[in-house]
Amino acid sequence: MDANEFRRQAYLMVDWMADYLETIENLPVKSQVEPHEIYNQLPSSPPESSESMETIFEDFKNIILPGITHWQSPNFFAYFPANNSYPSILGEMLTAALGSQCMIWETSPAAAELEEVTMNWLKEMTGLPSHWEGVIQDSASSATLAAILSARERASEFNINEQGFTSKEKFRIYCSTETHSSIDKAVKIAGLGRTNLKKIGVDKNFAMNPEALEQVIVQDMANGFNPMCVIATLGTTSSTAIDPVEKIAAICNKYNIWLHIDGAYAGTALILPEFRWMIKGIEKADSFVFNPHKWMFTNFDCSAYFVKDKEPLLRTFEILPEYLRTTTRGKVNDYRDWGVQLGRRFRALKLWFVIRNFGVEGLQEKIRLHIELANHFAKLVENHPEFEVLAPHPFSVVCFRYIPEGLNDPERINALNEMLLKSINKTGKAYITHTRLGGKYTLRMVIGQTNVTMQHVDAAWEMICDTAKGINI
Numbered sequence: 413m414d415a416n417e418f419r420r421q422a423y424l425m426v427d428w429m430a431d432y433l434e435t436i437e438n439l440p441v442k443s444q445v446e447p448h449e450i451y452n453q454l455p456s457s458p459p460e461s462s463e464s465m466e467t468i469f470e471d472f473k474n475i476i477l478p479g480i481t482h483w484q485s486p487n488f489f490a491y492f493p494a495n496n497s498y499p500s501i502l503g504e505m506l507t508a509a510l511g512s513q514c515m516i517w518e519t520s521p522a523a524a525e526l527e528e529v530t531m532n533w534l535k536e537m538t539g540l541p542s543h544w545e546g547v548i549q550d551s552a553s554s555a556t557l558a559a560i561l562s563a564r565e566r567a568s569e570f571n572i573n574e575q576g577f578t579s580k581e582k583f584r585i586y587c588s589t590e591t592h593s594s595i596d597k598a599v600k601i602a603g604l605g606r607t608n609l610k611k612i613g614v615d616k617n618f619a620m621n622p623e624a625l626e627q628v629i630v631q632d633m634a635n636g637f638n639p640m641c642v643i644a645t646l647g648t649t650s651s652t653a654i655d656p657v658e659k660i661a662a663i664c665n666k667y668n669i670w671l672h673i674d675g676a677y678a679g680t681a682l683i684l685p686e687f688r689w690m691i692k693g694i695e696k697a698d699s700f701v702f703n704p705h706k707w708m709f710t711n712f713d714c715s716a717y718f719v720k721d722k723e724p725l726l727r728t729f730e731i732l733p734e735y736l737r738t739t740t741r742g743k744v745n746d747y748r749d750w751g752v753q754l755g756r757r758f759r760a761l762k763l764w765f766v767i768r769n770f771g772v773e774g775l776q777e778k779i780r781l782h783i784e785l786a787n788h789f790a791k792l793v794e795n796h797p798e799f800e801v802l803a804p805h806p807f808s809v810v811c812f813r814y815i816p817e818g819l820n821d822p823e824r825i826n827a828l829n830e831m832l833l834k835s836i837n838k839t840g841k842a843y844i845t846h847t848r849l850g851g852k853y854t855l856r857m858v859i860g861q862t863n864v865t866m867q868h869v870d871a872a873w874e875m876i877c878d879t880a881k882g883i884n885i
């Protein structure tokens with residue numbers, strides 16, 4: 413392909429992209445393909461000779477697209493959003509064209525400095541302490557792994573990096589029973605042992621019980637364990653519960669424990685001043701992560717990780733082989749030392765585009781709208797005699813279920829809701845997913861796609877009610 417052909421194809425594809433996003437509502441939200449259906453349509457060996465972009469693009473439309481679940485459909489109400497927006501897509505296109513590899517400042521000075529600036533902007537936008545420092549990670553899972561490894565190194569005086577584990581550490585890590593599975597994964601990877609991750613009970617709103625946390629810590633210390641890290645969550649994945657950060661931070665300070673705050677989805681709500689109460693006491697914490705790639709209209713991947721003190725992070729990850737030595741070291745941020753990855757994408761560009769093109773007010777407006785739509789949906793559920801809301805809904809997620817009159821058996825209610833979920837997603841008109849809260853099979857309505865409006869929410873609700881009526885108990 414030469415530049416002229418690239419130009420021609422790129423114009424065609426941009427037109428396709430705009431059409432796709434404009435008419436996305438006509439497509440079934442959740443891909444309806446069966447396992448292996450896509451695989452079986454693809455040749456088992458690569459082509460020997462060049463194929464035209466026309467042929468390739470036709471296959472993209474005919475084979476790949478039916479196997480796509482449309483995350484950017486305003487009828488996508490599943491999981492947490494991974495939303496994008498026009499400015500973000502444009503940023504990603506330029507990133508692809510530049511093809512920069514941003515491992516150190518020297519390999520892309522503008523990427524490093526734009527990353528520093530956009531992280532400072534996010535810090536100001538979310539009300540984080542001004543002396544904290546931020547870095548873009550690929551995912552919240554990686555950020556949390558960085559936090560747990562930093563905590564491990566600080567607690568072992570950086571000895572595990574050097575000598576490996578001895579039998580003496582006996583570290584313990586704490587989170588609530590509602591915490592995201594990425595904490596379990598990070599504890600496994602960090603070599604701490606999953607049995608040393610203690611899950612603390614929650615209150616009726618599914619938030620961590622700080623008194624129970626302190627009790628377990630004290631008990632562990634009496635038994636010779638070394639409490640090393642606590643993970644608090646703003647917006648748990650099942651029900652968006654908010655752990656009491658201020659109380660947990662006080663406990664962590666009292667026992668000299670690293671406090672990491674996971675706000676992967678709900679951290680975006682901090683852009684609204686009315687949510688800042690959630691991080692009261694954060695100056696006592698050590699690290700915080702949230703994902704602009706979830707609810708801030710920025711293409712996956714873009715996860716913002718902030719630390720109070722960058723020294724433990726850098727000491728944990730630093731490496732300096734001869735081939736990466738530079739004369740600017742120490743004067744600039746070499747982000748390869750700020751996490752697991754050496755090679756890094758230029759992720760700050762799309763974030764910069766998003767923040768500038770929306771403006772802080774534009775972002776606030778969208779997030780507020782999503783929260784209002786969730787409140788509206790919750791009212792519809794509450795006002796229906798055969799549905800109920802199952803958890804508080806501080807953000808844009810409503811947990812609910814169907815209980816038809818006269819049905820009392822908990823297992824049958826669970827089975828019925830599982831059937832209802834399947835039927836809803838089969839319609840292709842909306843996509844929602846589930847969780848379990850206190851043993852109850854729970855439907856989660858997540859309202860966070862960039863272009864979702866009241867009409868989409870109302871239409872989804874009508875469809876849910878109709879589908880429920882059609883289900884045989």
Ligand SMILES: *Cc1c(COP(=O)(O)O)cnc(C)c1O
Nearest residue numbers: 551552553592594649674676677
């Ligand atoms: C989604 C989520 C994560 C994981 O995010 P990734 O960026 O996909 O790793 C972690 N914690 C919480 C609370 C989440 O909701």
